[in-house]
Amino acid sequence: MQNRRETLKQTAVVAGLLATAGFPQFAHAAFNKAAFDAKSVQDSAKAAGATSMAESKDVTITGPDIAENGAVVPLGASTALAGVKHLLIMVEKNPSALVAMFHVTDAVEANFSTRAKMGQSSDVYAVAIMNDGKALWAKKEVKVTLGGCGG
Amino acid sequence: MADPMRIRAQASGDKATVRVLMSHEMESGQRKDASGKTVPAWFIQEVTAKLNGKDVFSAEWGPAVSKNPFLQFNVKGAKAGDKIAVTWKDNKGDTRTDEATVS
Numbered sequence: 725m726q727n728r729r730e731t732l733k734q735t736a737v738v739a740g741l742l743a744t745a746g747f748p749q750f751a752h753a754a755f756n757k758a759a760f761d762a763k764s765v766q767d768s769a770k771a772a773g774a775t776s777m778a779e780s781k782d783v784t785i786t787g788p789d790i791a792e793n794g795a796v797v798p799l800g801a802s803t804a805l806a807g808v809k810h811l812l813i814m815v816e817k818n819p820s821a822l823v824a825m826f827h828v829t830d831a832v833e834a835n836f837s838t839r840a841k842m843g844q845s846s847d848v849y850a851v852a853i854m855n856d857g858k859a860l861w862a863k864k865e866v867k868v869t870l871g872g873c874g875g
Numbered sequence: 876m877a878d879p880m881r882i883r884a885q886a887s888g889d890k891a892t893v894r895v896l897m898s899h900e901m902e903s904g905q906r907k908d909a910s911g912k913t914v915p916a917w918f919i920q921e922v923t924a925k926l927n928g929k930d931v932f933s934a935e936w937g938p939a940v941s942k943n944p945f946l947q948f949n950v951k952g953a954k955a956g957d958k959i960a961v962t963w964k965d966n967k968g969d970t971r972t973d974e975a976t977v978s
Binding site for chain 1: 926935941
């Protein structure tokens with residue numbers, strides 16, 4: 725039997741745990757393992773908080789058409805939209821799709837570049853997750869002549 | 876301790892472009908060594924940046940980011956003389972912070 729006091733106590737403990745573990749919030753971003761473990765673009769976006777997905781012209785992915793070395797593929801994601809919460813870079817055919825998740829705030833522009841490893845030729849995605857949970861994406865095909873994973 | 880990062884921050888108009896080159900192995904956890912054992916994943920998980928001590932940027936990375944990662948982002952409202960500090964933390968708990976001045 726559980727009375728009210730015990731329930732309250734347990735709730736407090738759970739809240740305390742959550743507070744120390746920290747939800748993915750600014751400055752104390754707890755590592756979103758689910759999103760990085762997810763295999764597909766959709767699952768990964770869902771784990772990052774997306775509720776619906778749609779292609780959009782307002783999101784831009786930049787990358788080479790042909791990457792000679794799959795270990796170093798320069799990829800960039802940007803959008804001019806307001807109300808973006810996260811900007812994700814994904815490589816569809818990697819063992820885990822998600823490469824990087826950038827948290828957009830008032831202080832930075834939603835325009836990030838980095839370099840990614842690609843195992844094989846694949847579509848690369850830029851996914852913007854809006855504050856309301858909508859995910860807008862753009863994709864581009866990158867051909868890899870030499871894989872970056874394994875070997 | 877890992878090697879220092881190379882940070883370049885350049886002001887243009889009302890924003891500054893920050894380019895960071897980190898020194899990290901970024902082991903994906905997919906590779907196997909000569910004896911066929913999987914090399915455990917070792918990668919940068921979190922990157923944060925502060926402008927004059929105030930948080931402005933944060934990101935989470937997976938193991939698919941390249942070795943010795945490059946990162947570029949734009950900070951609004953940064954001007955020449957401001958201090959930008961970048962911190963990373965890897966999945967082994969190792970961390971490093973380096974600072975640069977916006978020019």
